[in-house]
Amino acid sequence: MSWLTVTYACLFYAATAMFVFGVGFRIYSYARTPAPLKIPTTPAPLTPAGAGFRVAREVVLFESLFKSNKWIWLFGAMFHFGLLLVLLRHLRYFTEPVWTWVVLLQPFGKYASFLMVGGLAGLWARRFLVPRIRYISTPSDHLMLVLLLGIGLSGMSMDFVSHTDIISLKEFALGLVYFDWQPLPADPPLLVHLFLVATLLAIFPISKLLHAPGVFFSPTRNQADNAREQQHVTPWAPKLEP
Amino acid sequence: MAQAKFEVPKLKPYPVIPVLKENAMAEVKSFPANAGIQQALGFPGELPEDWHDVAIAKMGELLDKYRSFRVYMDTCVHCGACTDKCHYFLGTSDPNNMPVARQDLLRKVYRRYFTFAGKYFPKLVGAEDLTRDVLDQWYTYFHQCSECRRCSVFCPYGIDTAEVTMAAREILDTVSVGTKYTNEIIGKVHKIGNNLGLPGPALEDTLTGLEEDIKADTGVDVRLPIDVKGAEVLLITPSADFFAEPHVDSLIGYAKVFHQAGISWTLSSHASEAGNFGLFIGNYEQMRKVAMRIREAALDLGVKRIVVGECGHAWRVAYSFWNTLIGPLDFLDKRYPWPQHVCEVTWDLIQRGALTLDKEANDHRIITFHDSCNVARASRMGNMPGGQFFIPRAIIKSVANHFHDMAPDTIEEKTFCCGGGGGLLTDDLMEVRVKGALPRMEALKQVVDDHGVNFMALICAICKSQFTKVVPYYGFDMSMIGGVHQLVSTAIQLGTKQ
Numbered sequence: 026m027s028w029l030t031v032t033y034a035c036l037f038y039a040a041t042a043m044f045v046f047g048v049g050f051r052i053y054s055y056a057r058t059p060a061p062l063k064i065p066t067t068p069a070p071l072t073p074a075g076a077g078f079r080v081a082r083e084v085v086l087f088e089s090l091f092k093s094n095k096w097i098w099l100f101g102a103m104f105h106f107g108l109l110l111v112l113l114r115h116l117r118y119f120t121e122p123v124w125t126w127v128v129l130l131q132p133f134g135k136y137a138s139f140l141m142v143g144g145l146a147g148l149w150a151r152r153f154l155v156p157r158i159r160y161i162s163t164p165s166d167h168l169m170l171v172l173l174l175g176i177g178l179s180g181m182s183m184d185f186v187s188h189t190d191i192i193s194l195k196e197f198a199l200g201l202v203y204f205d206w207q208p209l210p211a212d213p214p215l216l217v218h219l220f221l222v223a224t225l226l227a228i229f230p231i232s233k234l235l236h237a238p239g240v241f242f243s244p245t246r247n248q249a250d251n252a253r254e255q256q257h258v259t260p261w262a263p264k265l266e267p
Numbered sequence: 268m269a270q271a272k273f274e275v276p277k278l279k280p281y282p283v284i285p286v287l288k289e290n291a292m293a294e295v296k297s298f299p300a301n302a303g304i305q306q307a308l309g310f311p312g313e314l315p316e317d318w319h320d321v322a323i324a325k326m327g328e329l330l331d332k333y334r335s336f337r338v339y340m341d342t343c344v345h346c347g348a349c350t351d352k353c354h355y356f357l358g359t360s361d362p363n364n365m366p367v368a369r370q371d372l373l374r375k376v377y378r379r380y381f382t383f384a385g386k387y388f389p390k391l392v393g394a395e396d397l398t399r400d401v402l403d404q405w406y407t408y409f410h411q412c413s414e415c416r417r418c419s420v421f422c423p424y425g426i427d428t429a430e431v432t433m434a435a436r437e438i439l440d441t442v443s444v445g446t447k448y449t450n451e452i453i454g455k456v457h458k459i460g461n462n463l464g465l466p467g468p469a470l471e472d473t474l475t476g477l478e479e480d481i482k483a484d485t486g487v488d489v490r491l492p493i494d495v496k497g498a499e500v501l502l503i504t505p506s507a508d509f510f511a512e513p514h515v516d517s518l519i520g521y522a523k524v525f526h527q528a529g530i531s532w533t534l535s536s537h538a539s540e541a542g543n544f545g546l547f548i549g550n551y552e553q554m555r556k557v558a559m560r561i562r563e564a565a566l567d568l569g570v571k572r573i574v575v576g577e578c579g580h581a582w583r584v585a586y587s588f589w590n591t592l593i594g595p596l597d598f599l600d601k602r603y604p605w606p607q608h609v610c611e612v613t614w615d616l617i618q619r620g621a622l623t624l625d626k627e628a629n630d631h632r633i634i635t636f637h638d639s640c641n642v643a644r645a646s647r648m649g650n651m652p653g654g655q656f657f658i659p660r661a662i663i664k665s666v667a668n669h670f671h672d673m674a675p676d677t678i679e680e681k682t683f684c685c686g687g688g689g690g691l692l693t694d695d696l697m698e699v700r701v702k703g704a705l706p707r708m709e710a711l712k713q714v715v716d717d718h719g720v721n722f723m724a725l726i727c728a729i730c731k732s733q734f735t736k737v738v739p740y741y742g743f744d745m746s747m748i749g750g751v752h753q754l755v756s757t758a759i760q761l762g763t764k765q
Contacts, residue, residue, distance in 0.1 A: 051341070058334040061551065063587050064427065066419045066644055068652035068680060083423065092681075093348035093421035101346065101423075151347065156287055158347035160362045161371065163393035165384070166345050231383045232392075236424055239342030244335045245416075245425035250647055252587040253605040256594050261332060263555065265593070 030197070030209045033219060037201055040223035047230025048238060055242040061259035069250035076249040083246055100147030104173075107141030110134045111180070118198040135184060142177040145170055169232065172221055179218035189215045273698045275740045276358055276705045278712050282676075284351045285360040292361040292702075297410045297446040298695045304447060307454040308553060311443040318442040319397055323380050325441045326434075330381065335430040340377045342424045343367060349418040349428075354683045355411050358702030363408045366418035366428045372404055373435050406444055409435040411699050413689035414547065415640035420680050432689070433549025440548060448693035453544045456557050461506035461540035467494075470536055473509050481519060487761040489526045491518070491534070494568070498533035499600075500525065501565050502609075503541045503585070504576025505728035513749040514731050517577050520752025523759045524613050528621045532574070538564035541581035542728065546588075547690035555592045558584060562593040571600035574607050577750050579639035579727035580688065582608055586646035610726060611648050613755060614658045617665050623760040629667035632722040634754065635714050636660055636672065637707065637734075638682035639727035653679070659726055659751050666758035671718040677710035685725075687733025700733060701740050708741045715743070724751045 070076045082088040087105075090098045114134025117123045149170045152162045183189040190210040200207035209215075228234070241247065302312030315321055330337045349366040351357070356364040363369060371393065378385030378394035385394030395401060414429035439445060455464040465473075474491040481489045492498065502525075508518040525532045538560040545554030565573055573596070575585045585606040589596065596605060616622050636659060648654040656679045663670055677683050686703030714720040725731055725748070735745040 055334060055338055058331060058337045060334040061332065062591060064335060064430070064645070066416060066425060066427065066680075067647055067655065069647075071652060083425070087423055089421055089425065090346070090348055090423040093352070093423075097346055097348055148346075155347065157284070157350040157362070157365060158345070160287060161345050161347065161350065161365065161367050163345070164390065165388075165392045168391070228384075233341075233344045235341045236344050239338050240424045242334060242338045243342070243425040244338075245419050245427050250652060252590055256590045258591055262591070263552070 036223045040226040044226040052238050059259040060244045063252040063257050065248040065250050066245040073249045080247050100144045103140045104144030107137040110137035118195050138181045145174050176221045179214050182214045287362045288360040292359045295698050300445040300447045300450040304450045310440045314443050325438045329434050336434045339426045352418045352421050354706045355703045358705035370431045405435050413684045415684035416644040437549040449544050449690040463506045467536035485761050489522050493534040495533035498531045500532035500572045501570040505541045505578040507728040516753035517750030520756035528616050535564035541578045543584045558592045572603040577726040579641035583641035583645040608648050610658050624758045626668050628758045633669040633720045634722045635720045637725045639730050640684045643682045666754050673710040683707045685730040685733040704737045
């Protein structure tokens, strides 16, 4: 077993652990923290099911962002939708035999990478071109986009520029899943791609990528507008004196 | 036109996002509260020696008590969707008045003390130590936010700057830093029962005077009762309604509606205030204590219904928080088991044909309606989402013939704040108030030019006070501001029905 394989295998186990436990802890901390008052941004759905649907629209359609700014919506949607297809396509490296729907998705997943990278480029351009957004951007905002662009471009290069040894890669990936390590092909674009992905996993729980779990816990979106009908009391609230 | 010590923005024919002017508003600050005012609310009178640790500990406490605060500190991605949505930014060009930048004033400290990245790589993520300068910056810019929630409508994660501003003000108060305006008023409510500090006898005099005015005007004996045990309805209204113009015309309107519908009602000298400035400073205990007077008054007077007058943030507290803070209100009539807005009552009566209204009496008015932020984005009326937009407009259209809405991006859930909400309605912040009113003034100008609008109806005491003071800076006459029930008052034909 080469030191490269061992290094990358360990890297992925560590990054995955950080991702799972880190994000898990953040979700736990959000869930544990009480929401003492009803604060849905109205008009809001009157039932919890309606509020769930509202959150779903935020997650799938970016409804509020659409109201707000069509350019950010467009680039954001391109990136996230592209990323979703790309990620689903990647399931083929972790399943044997590959599920039929993943096979059918293959061409879409492949070209979705252009959507993803195009969206990222648009979002990054705004950080330079729009003075308001330039003002609020921190170095980490830029680096996050660099990281994601790096992942996208290194991945695309292995498909559209020079192919990597995909058979061996899949054996390596399956080996990680089943704890039966197989050699990793020493192909530079692949090594870059995998290293950046591991970095992304590791920093997810300590970065603004927490917007992904956060959106589900936003009280202005996930609360139903039923404050008059149903009493809402939090454990730390003082009780009425009898 | 009113004289200003600062440059009043020009009204443009269409909205323009301003070019950033850093620190444009850095020196505009509200008068700080003195030690006496702060101590009366249980806050320290002067900055404690260990203020830094106290403030950070308070931030930690709030992170554990408020999910909104915790999630909103983590979730922002700096996408920029909110950057052109705040009326204070649009009016002042100060980048710290962009919602995201305002939040970041707090978030940079959160990052420094509560996150891994901020502890070890502060420069990378824009984290900063809490210093006196930062505290000062908080005081300035968290009092240039009216907690109107317009930004939260547009945020892809629903981040509500109002929640962040409230947390910041709460932290400031725990280290003795508060504004004179807001905190003095809260003290007055605890002591006397209303924001203006009007004692019971003065209130009775005022109400008797109003009864005489109505009699002289209409020839009808319309009563404005106070502290009447056994009345059906307890009316909780902002104390400005008792004497300020044009507020008082709406109070007369409520009285006429109750009179014609034959509903027995009363005010309370113990709870003579709908407003609850505890909301503005984000302090749960203060908000609860102010609200508790209303529960006490309702029980004491033995009323069956509670109705809330025209006041935006008061309606938010009544609608969204009373059940939590002072509920359950299970002693109320089962047909009206929760607080109602006076517009809900009036609209219900109109639909049932219980009011005789002469729309032509308002024919000299061409009317538009300003949605007040707390009613629009933090509450509801009626039984459907958006009833808070429909019902006031439906009332106006039932009592008047000429109505025109302002531009769609400036009404309903996208309404612009009047510029004076959230505890900023004080003369020391006049520059913030005038500039913050700009987007609303531009929308108003448009309907004035296009439709000859000469009356802007509202249902908020703060909006009324703010606009009457601020519209002259933009060349409008203050008499064009008034309440929805002022219009009802004009149209209602007393003596025709009992």
